[in-house]
Amino acid sequence: MMTGPAMRNQTAMIQNETVRGRRSPVAGPTRFNLTVAGCLALAAALAFASMREPLFTSRIALFVLAALSAGAPFLFLAISRARERRERIASETARAKRQDQTRREIRRTVEANLSQLNEHRAANDDALAWRNAVARFAAATIFPNVSHEIPASEREMWVMEILVFAEALTVKPATSAAPLSDVARAFIDDCAQQIAGAGWEVSASGDRLTGRLGESRALFQCLHGQAPVDEDAVDAFLACLDAVASRGAIVANQPFTPAALQKARASGIGLIRPEHVPAFLEWASGATDAPGRAAG
Secondary structure, three states: OOOHHHHHHHHHHHHHHHHHHHHOOOOHHHHHHHHHHHHHHHHHHHHHHHHHOOOHHHHHHHHHHHHHHHHHHHHHHHHHHHHHHHHHHHHHHHHHHHHHHHHHHHHHHHHHOHHHHHHHHHHOOOHHHHHHHHHHHHHHHHHHHOOOOOOHHHHHHHHHHHHHHHHHHOOOOOOOOOOOOHHHHHHHHHHHHHHHHOOOEEEEEOOEEEEEEOOEEEEEEEEOOOOOEOHHHHHHHHHHHOOOOOEEEEEEOOOEOHHHHHHHHHHOOEEEOHHHHHHHHHHHOOOOOOOOOOOO
16 A cells, blocks of 8 residues: 555656646647548448448448548548638738738828928938838837738838838938048048059049049949948949949948849949959959940
């Protein structure tokens, strides 16, 4: 006979086994495999019984039951998958309708607050500050006015869409040429020294440097700052490149946005660091002034 402590230990072991059993349920595929095995075993038993049944009608009935037993789990699986597919399609359709409604409401709110957005854009002239201003505006003004809750996982996507829509509607402030800081001037001088050190003649105009080597021409724009180089900077550089040279690159220490990288790659200009200037010049020296640019 077990004593008190022994009985308590035995009880604890039984409880632990029970808890482990609850925490480790049989996985779905394993349950299905067991069900299939059971149904096939039943079907085999019925088929065997039908062969031993002397009456023809009983034999047919047992054979039909065997066939139904063998096919039942697969039929249930097909029905379950069809139901899941219908539910998934219904969920995706509802999500698409909700996003269309969100888009319409966001655009109405943006159009109703254009004056406020224009003020934000005038006060935030660089791309990063403008994006942050739009994100704050969306959180304070747009999202609370949407008729349904926007999931947190989708908010960044909507901020980017609001940014694109706001940029199309608002007026970008005109930027005047600000005097270069000492740090920016030193950055430009360093780039000019690298161009001259590679044997090229160099001339400067603001933050732009033109290198000449025989018939080859290369234009560089030296950007020094905190904000990432965006697509607008690439467009501005492209606007003056054709009139000056057939090869060109923007030289910067700050990051390049994905849109800027994509635009530069498609347009055949370089987005490089200062230490890459000599390598770019070596590549550019084999180019002519004919139209068309290779990727830098």
